[in-house]
Amino acid sequence: MADTVKIATRESYGNALKALAEKHDDFIVLDADLAAATKTGIFKKAFPERFYDCGIAEQNMVSIAAGVATTGKKVFCSSFAMFAAGRAFEQVRNSIGYPHLHVVIGATHAGISVGEDGATHQCNEDLALMSVIPGMTVINPADDYEAKAAVFAAYEHDGPVYIRFGRLATPVLFDDSYKFEIGKGVEMKDGNDITIIATGLMVNEALTAADALKADGINARVINISTIKPIDKDIIIKAAKETGAIVTAEEHSVIGGLGSAVTDVVCESCPVPVKKIGVEDRFGYSGPAKDLLVKFGLCAENIAKVTKELYNNK
Amino acid sequence: MKADAKKELEIIACKVRMGVIESVHAAKSGHPGGSLSSSDILTYLYFNKLNVDPKNPDMPERDRFVLSKGHIAPGLYSVLAQKGFFPVEDLKTLRHIGSFLQGHPDKKGTPGVDMSSGSLGQGISCAVGMALSAKHFGNNYNVYALLGDGECEEGQVWEAAMFAANKKLDNLVAIVDFNGLQIDGTLDEVNSPAPLDEKFKAFGWNVITIDGHNFDEIDEAFNKASSKNGKPTAIIAKTVKGKGVSFMENQVGWHGSAPNDEQYEIAMQELNAALAKLQ
Numbered sequence: 001m002a003d004t005v006k007i008a009t010r011e012s013y014g015n016a017l018k019a020l021a022e023k024h025d026d027f028i029v030l031d032a033d034l035a036a037a038t039k040t041g042i043f044k045k046a047f048p049e050r051f052y053d054c055g056i057a058e059q060n061m062v063s064i065a066a067g068v069a070t071t072g073k074k075v076f077c078s079s080f081a082m083f084a085a086g087r088a089f090e091q092v093r094n095s096i097g098y099p100h101l102h103v104v105i106g107a108t109h110a111g112i113s114v115g116e117d118g119a120t121h122q123c124n125e126d127l128a129l130m131s132v133i134p135g136m137t138v139i140n141p142a143d144d145y146e147a148k149a150a151v152f153a154a155y156e157h158d159g160p161v162y163i164r165f166g167r168l169a170t171p172v173l174f175d176d177s178y179k180f181e182i183g184k185g186v187e188m189k190d191g192n193d194i195t196i197i198a199t200g201l202m203v204n205e206a207l208t209a210a211d212a213l214k215a216d217g218i219n220a221r222v223i224n225i226s227t228i229k230p231i232d233k234d235i236i237i238k239a240a241k242e243t244g245a246i247v248t249a250e251e252h253s254v255i256g257g258l259g260s261a262v263t264d265v266v267c268e269s270c271p272v273p274v275k276k277i278g279v280e281d282r283f284g285y286s287g288p289a290k291d292l293l294v295k296f297g298l299c300a301e302n303i304a305k306v307t308k309e310l311y312n313n314k
Numbered sequence: 315m316k317a318d319a320k321k322e323l324e325i326i327a328c329k330v331r332m333g334v335i336e337s338v339h340a341a342k343s344g345h346p347g348g349s350l351s352s353s354d355i356l357t358y359l360y361f362n363k364l365n366v367d368p369k370n371p372d373m374p375e376r377d378r379f380v381l382s383k384g385h386i387a388p389g390l391y392s393v394l395a396q397k398g399f400f401p402v403e404d405l406k407t408l409r410h411i412g413s414f415l416q417g418h419p420d421k422k423g424t425p426g427v428d429m430s431s432g433s434l435g436q437g438i439s440c441a442v443g444m445a446l447s448a449k450h451f452g453n454n455y456n457v458y459a460l461l462g463d464g465e466c467e468e469g470q471v472w473e474a475a476m477f478a479a480n481k482k483l484d485n486l487v488a489i490v491d492f493n494g495l496q497i498d499g500t501l502d503e504v505n506s507p508a509p510l511d512e513k514f515k516a517f518g519w520n521v522i523t524i525d526g527h528n529f530d531e532i533d534e535a536f537n538k539a540s541s542k543n544g545k546p547t548a549i550i551a552k553t554v555k556g557k558g559v560s561f562m563e564n565q566v567g568w569h570g571s572a573p574n575d576e577q578y579e580i581a582m583q584e585l586n587a588a589l590a591k592l593q
């Protein structure tokens with residue numbers, strides 16, 4: 001795996017917007033003075049007349065997007081996750097969510113892997129904030145292919161969609177044959193001893209962990225859940241029944257994200273032990289993304305360790 | 315404005331006020347003060363300005379109206395009912411369980427409501443989005459938003475004002491119901507956003523200040539706003555909160571409370587007398 005191709009999903013987002021715009025002229029893109037970073041700049045460069053910069057005013061941007069959507073036109077709006085989901089939470093809820101408008105929020109720089117900018121920019125709460133809004137679809141793609149597919153699917157979808165993209169370049173896991181569907185999890189690796197359910201950049205880590213566990217004689221199933229809401233209950237219940245224990249892994253608070261959603265399903269339908277890996281109840285800090293991920297236990301080694309412990313206590 | 319046209323609007327406005335009192339009384343809660351101060355402006359918009367069709371509320375080319383100060387839903391519902399979007403009788407279901415007339419406007423549930431609102435400051439941005447869409451996709455409709463003067467304390471209002479001017483949205487008109495009162499007191503007692511005319515001017519808008527209860531002045535202002543010059547227009551309408559019901563006028567306490575049965579009777583008597591005088 002020495003020459004693995006790595007692409008940041010924010011890059012995939014910008015590329016997907018451009019590809020989409022080449023086919024459809026019924027949408028516009030809004031950003032809040034971060035086009036260079038969110039990569040809506042790729043779209044802006046190709047279609048400058050379809051790009052509107054709202055300046056550093058995220059609340060206004062989100063409500064403007066809602067207004068555009070009321071007229072039957074499609075619209076993407078982007079900022080960092082911290083500001084799109086955090087700063088403008090109430091606008092997302094009341095301007096977009098309550099009237100159930102088709103706005104796609106493309107939020108980049110999510111999670112601890114923002115790196116050096118530190119805690120004010122490391123949004124580990126967005127999945128929780130967005131999931132709790134009625135009717136909101138929440139997607140956290142795992143790689144370049146899934147990110148692009150999510151953008152195309154969100155364009156076709158009806159109703160509000162939040163898509164989370166990362167800053168850090170991460171390995172490409174899928175290829176052209178991948179068929180993405182909103183609300184469907186994907187079994188990435190077969191196994192019947194225990195299940196690791198991961199999302200976003202943790203999917204690659206989970207796959208690496210599963211390889212390591214194999215050496216210890218543990219066959220871990222690996223599932224990628226990119227749609228956090230509505231969550232794929234079937235794939236989770238099946239895993240709970242067939243493997244008897246689940247580890248979840250996400251670059252997000254352990255409160256209110258993938259781990260919580262999986263736990264809800266498991267507790268209601270097929271109670272088995274679940275161990276959540278994510279950011280514990282704390283803020284992040286500055287540092288290189290890769291080092292931070294290791295510090296916070298968001299890495300293959302820690303997933304393998306936690307999975308092994310849970311397996312041994314099963 | 316011609317005398318008979320003006321009289322007709324005054325009659326409708328009086329009926330709109332009756333609908334406000336009826337509905338808020340039936341709901342035992344709601345916001346009469348700001349509904350009454352906006353009744354003349356709402357009446358003018360729906361009966362003299364907006365290209366809307368109650369038979370076809372979703373007509374794509376219709377003018378848009380956003381009630382940014384969503385709490386005066388009783389005023390909006392009453393004018394929509396007068397216009398024929400739904401029966402006047404339905405106003406009495408305001409705020410009741412199962413009613414399509416929610417405490418604050420619900421775009422999905424009420425015919426004629428272009429945007430859900432209630433969280434102050436957001437509606438003007440939504441109106442800006444509609445105006446942007448019309449400009450971008452080449453549609454000819456205009457967009458109107460009604461704000462409260464207290465609402466202008468929200469930072470988002472000024473984010474929206476900045477954007478609308480920067481993007482030259484001259485298909486947008488924001489009306490501020492300048493009644494001088496909010497919830498905790500007068501604007502001055504709370505945190506006055508005045509002078510609003512100078513502020514909107516500084517943000518790059520056309521500004522027109524009028525008496526919000528005088529249909530001649532209202533008419534003139536909206537006609538001026540229609541002559542597009544590359545700038546959005548703000549109409550600062552000086553009004554009396556609670557206008558038309560003597561004991562509610564200029565009383566901060568009538569912002570968000572309903573009349574009891576006795577007060578209801580007096581209010582309706584006053585409005586009926588005013589109507590009789592007009593007819």
Ligand SMILES: Cc1ncc(C[n+]2csc(CCOP(=O)(O)OP(=O)(O)O)c2C)c(N)n1
Pocket residue numbers: 347348349351383385386432433434435461462463464465466491493495496497555569
């Ligand atoms: C964001 C937000 N904060 C607070 C409120 C509660 N609230 C409802 S009405 C109101 C006062 C509004 O005053 P003004 O805008 O002057 O309206 P009017 O006088 O026309 O009724 C407040 C604070 C709200 N609806 N939204």
Ligand SMILES: [Mg+2]
Pocket residue numbers: 462463464491492493494495496
């Ligand atoms: Mg006021």
